[in-house]
Amino acid sequence: MAQTTHDQYPLIGPRELEEMELYHPKTWLGKYVFSQDAKVIAIQYSLTAIAIGVVALVLSVIMRLQLGFPNTFSFIDPSNYLQAVTMHGMIMVVYLLTALFLGGFGNYLIPLMVGARDMVFPYVNMLSYWIYLLAVLILVASFFVPGGATGAGWTLYPPQAVSPGTPGIDGGIILMLLSLCVFIVGFTMGGLNYVVTVLQARTRGMTLMRMPLTVWGIFMATVLALLAFPALLVSCIMMLLDRTLGTSFFMPAMQSLGDSTSYNGGSPILWQHLFWFFGHPEVYIVALPAFGIVSDLVATHARKNIFGYRMMVWAILAIGGLSFVVWAHHMYVSGMNPYFGFFFATTTLIIAVPTALKVYNWVLTLWRGNIRLNVPMLFAIGFIFTFINGGLTGLFLGNVTVDVPLSDTYFVVGHFHMVMAVSPILVIFGAIYHWYPKITGRMFNTALAKWHFWITFLGTYAIYYPMHYLGFAGVPRRYYAYGDTAFMSDSVQDVNVAITIAAIVVALGQLLFFYNMARSYFKGEEAGPNPWGATTLEWQTEHTPPRHGNFGEELPIVYRWAYDYGVPGARDDFIPQNVPPDDAHISHDSDRHPEIDPGHDPAGKEHD
Amino acid sequence: MSSDTTHAQGQQHPISIYLWIWGWLFVLSAFSYTVDLLELQGLLRWSLILLFMFLKAGLIVAVFMHMMWERMAIILAILAPPGAILVLIALMALEGDYTFVTRLLYFHNPAALAE
Amino acid sequence: MAEVLPGTPGETPGVRGLVSDWASDQMAFKNVPWGKAMMWIFLLSDTFIFSCFLVSYMTVRMSTLEPWPPVSDVFALHMFGADIPLILIAIMTFILITSSGTMAMAVKFGYEKNKNVTFWLLIVTAILGASFVGMQAFEWTKLISEGVRPWGNPWGAPQFGAAFFMITGFHGTHVTFGVIFLLIIAWKVKRGDLDHERPGFLTGRKGRYEIVETLGLYWHFVDLVWVFIFAFFYLW
Amino acid sequence: MLAPGLFVWNDFVNVPEDAQEVEAIGQQWHWTYRFPGEDGEFGTVDARLLSDDNPFGMDPDDPRGRDDVLVDSNIVRLPVDKPVKLLLRSKDVLHNFTVAQFRVKMDLVPGLVSYLWFTPTRTGEFEVLCEELCGIGHHTMRGKVEVTEVDEFDSWLAEQATYEELVNTPDGDPEAGQQLYAVCSSCHGAQGQGNKNMNAPKLAGQEAWYMRRQLEYYRDGIRGAHEDDTYGQQMAAMVSTLQSDKAMRDVIAYIETFPDEPVASTISGNEQRGRQIYQVCGACHGWDGQGIQAVKAPRQAGMQDWYLVRQLENFKQGIRGSHPDDMYGHQMMQMASILSDEQAVKDVVAYINTLPQNGNSQLAMKRSEEQ
């Protein structure tokens, strides 16, 4: 039955498809600056995100200098320190990772991987980037207003975020909130594009269950973002009103540094709920694309099909759904209704199940694979290590009773850096190395890249592993200095020095990466269209780098899933997705992946 | 689910159905308004308001926005995610109540004194 | 036993269709144009925005010790020698519902490629929308003159004014944008852009009558939100 | 793994019946405490009633509050082996009450009252840390819990003033204070104008509550006990003349009658840089250096600069503020560490010299109101 319905479905795609040809730019400005080509937009997004990411990196070094060598640097006082912490956290999470994964990788890879000529609304896509840039500029401007950037912590908890005694309550917080609002508007424009492209503009034969996991990860992350950012938008608007008009959404009756205020009756906890209703999906927004990409890296470089593709997809969906009902695990000690602890501890541990499933599948994919330790593979394996590490500490924190002593200590800092600052960053590097040959047409310098990997991988372990120990020792986070605190042993300071040194080494190590990227762009060897022997569509384009419109005259037709690696009897040891069964030299209905329903295989129709 | 589904030319439905729904929306709005006019209070008031609200919302989504003629794929894709909101609503209601109770217990309450 | 019902060839209705649609290639939402799919998903996102506004309003209202102002008296108008509660709001509600009706018919006539009727229905919708915004402006003015401010009011909890101005303001902004787009599309209809598939000025997309439906979705959504605001803010 | 966690959480959420209720109050950036008094019930409070005269925001009309014991100090005592339910209230922003050794923590949220409970199982002193970001003083927001045997605790509690007593404390008597001041005047000057040669600072115009605390510190050996604090030791010896509560009140009342004469600058430095540094100081001492009682930070503007320099140096070197009971001094010690060198001290004091000399200190405001 399913078969018949499918056959009758017309061959031509959505009617809008033909219009993709309409907007070929004529001017230089239209081609490279106000480009509507998703690939150019992707590069623009990425470069902007990395540039602002480097700012956040510098801020983290400033923090580390203070923590490692207190009282040494006179330019770091408590307000500068808090400003650095805040901006570091916010930039890294929102302006670097979210933008880079979705705006950067999403734009580049989605149309190519699903076999579309471009995003469905190229014009809106272009606007999305420019609005994002505006948001970044507003954010940067907040460093330079009187009073400086906000120092409220990246969670911006009221009342403190808008009350005297916190740095940046004049211009800083207002610009921060504005910048977030602008970011969200820009992101929504892009996000609608990614989602609709995945849902409505795939090529012939590309079913959802044949999409590479990269696309799945980015797609689900985008959906989460579209549903989670509204909560942040709303809370930012309300805080702006509290700050500028004196409304009392989040502000109860209170005193402020000895002065009475005119606020009355608001609820600070409300902000926390809304923020984390956004915030927890947000951490998966930065994790899911990493999950997806790493699956593809692992499969490609281990020459093996991904283990349990179907399970992986369902796990992504489950994580996406569950991530909306765990938010208050960040609030166990926030003074909320304490009975919520039961609910959220339970849901939090449930969400670990699909995540653990993914981890097992990666490991099983590697199991007896023909592992090629190419640079992207190194990063992927590094990711698996750090993610397991960070995920397990997450379970500690998720268990409400264990969280109570650990919350707001360096244990939490260790957890989220392991799981967010190291793991996805490793994936980003791995992904950049993986797709660099496609994007530029040239190969990077492998030796330098390996150095870069080992410095970053071992170095970040050296930074964050000791932080867990600090957390057990009771060292609180967001502290400018510890003074003499009796229960902290002297070794705490020694550990801090070591962490700082490691952080500086890692930060300097990134210069290798930038040098490698820049040099190879001009001097690297020609890479050829498919250096890694990958199956997905972006490696099968007519040109490398792909031109505007991505594919040649005809859109590719997809005959198989994305993981036909190490196929016995195939010409190469892999079969690209767009190779028809006849050309693959092996029978099409082999037993490799019986979970793919052949009934939906248009190949069946084309060849009978 | 009705079977006269979409077709390449878009949605085609007799004009009468729009007029009918329009009429119903008027009536339901008038009902909700009457609830206020009659100064009904307590459980009756809330349940009536909610009832009329959901009926109106349902009519708008189902008919004016053509949801009832869409395919199941899109109906579920749109209607399922707001479930997350329901969790938020439920928990925030509990939270608001909890806050209120601690305030009542420990804070000076000018309104109560005035009574 | 699933019999394949008549309709578009190759489409299974109901739950089985759900599975086959999602499992198919190219499009998950069969025969849904890109623009309409985008609008639905945008509206979903927008639903979350308005829900968060309303949830925040609920929370602050539940938490405060101050009495909530007597809503139906606050919004009463002095007409015909008596204070009629909520009368303006009732009128606004009727207007918005009416505009939704005209919009729905505009969509219908759009698909029939009935240029003139579509144009006039869009214009009527826009006028109704604009008068809604006008009444809202009147209501704001009245409340402000009575001393309601975002940070306080004469009757009780300051969150009343804050939530009122924020929520109705955000909704009003939506209506205003809707009116602007209605006028633009009406003009395009009139000029025949949609009949001649003329490429858009900015986007280069061909004009089609589907855009009327997309716009219609947005407009109905604005009406939908008002239903909730009416119930939760004015009646509760 | 989940289930045992939830059982323990159940214990955490449900407080034992016999737990003694104590209220911990947080504010930028220190702690105070309240005990329910004999009736075992707390009086209600209101953040809108908070003022320098009513630092706990007590509702004067609530009879249950009259006997509440108010502990206006970072240091509190608790009895050993008795369950304690801590009610947590904040006057301004979020804070977090953490005693690492108790293994519990909870945020203080303005606009509601949260709680936690625990049973101290051994005696000793435990540090209270604030673990929710609350502004630039977050890392200095320390307190101390002294867990003692029950009878020791009871006698301590009995010494603490109740709300009733505090309200009824009579004002100081300047006439009586004049007599007592005779001893002081030889160093501090007849009008409290200070004397650099005697190393005695200006008193006129300093805040009464601050002088009161310092006198107590001198009396109790909390200040002026450090061996390198030569001048402090002198002062500590002099304070022996002011043993009683009343004596202190009276002499301060007398000092408050002195005219607040402007002082001459003796220190020069880079005011621009000092101003930068003062971005931190001003949060507590006020942007005009006028002092803020609620934050327990004394007035600086219009006080003698050489004295400020010396005290800053003392704080930096731990000569002042390192006594375990000098919690506010300890706070200043941590803050003074941002003055990385001598020049920084001079710069910031030079900037303080540019601030309005008696602009809006509390005393000045009080006087202008009286006129």
Ligand code: HEA
């Ligand atoms: C990419 C980001 C990311 C990810 C993926 C996670 C994943 C998880 N996080 Fe984390 N988290 C953050 C980013 C992230 N977190 C951030 C940024 C903060 C702090 C914000 C702030 O306050 O500033 C935070 C804080 C945080 C807290 C609050 C701590 C506190 O403030 O007191 C909690 C508590 O529950 C928590 C829990 C979890 C859990 C249970 C997971 C799970 O999803 C982890 C699942 C993974 C595994 C379980 C490991 C792999 C599995 C195996 C090896 C198999 C074996 C295991 C089992 C069978 C169980 N996180």
Ligand code: HEA
């Ligand atoms: C993605 C998120 C991310 C990343 C990458 C980092 C990276 C780093 N962070 Fe992180 N950090 C946060 C997110 C992140 N952090 C958050 C959310 C907080 C909480 C803020 C708050 O409390 O409000 C925080 C807080 C925080 C603290 C706690 C401060 C405090 O509580 O007082 C510390 C202390 O050491 C610290 C240190 C570091 C260091 C040394 C690095 C790095 O220097 C590690 C080494 C460098 C790398 C791993 C390379 C990364 C490269 C780039 C960023 C350049 C971009 C280029 C490309 C991607 C190509 N961070």
Ligand code: CUA
């Ligand atoms: Cu109080 Cu941090």
Ligand SMILES: [Cu+2]
């Ligand atoms: Cu989380």
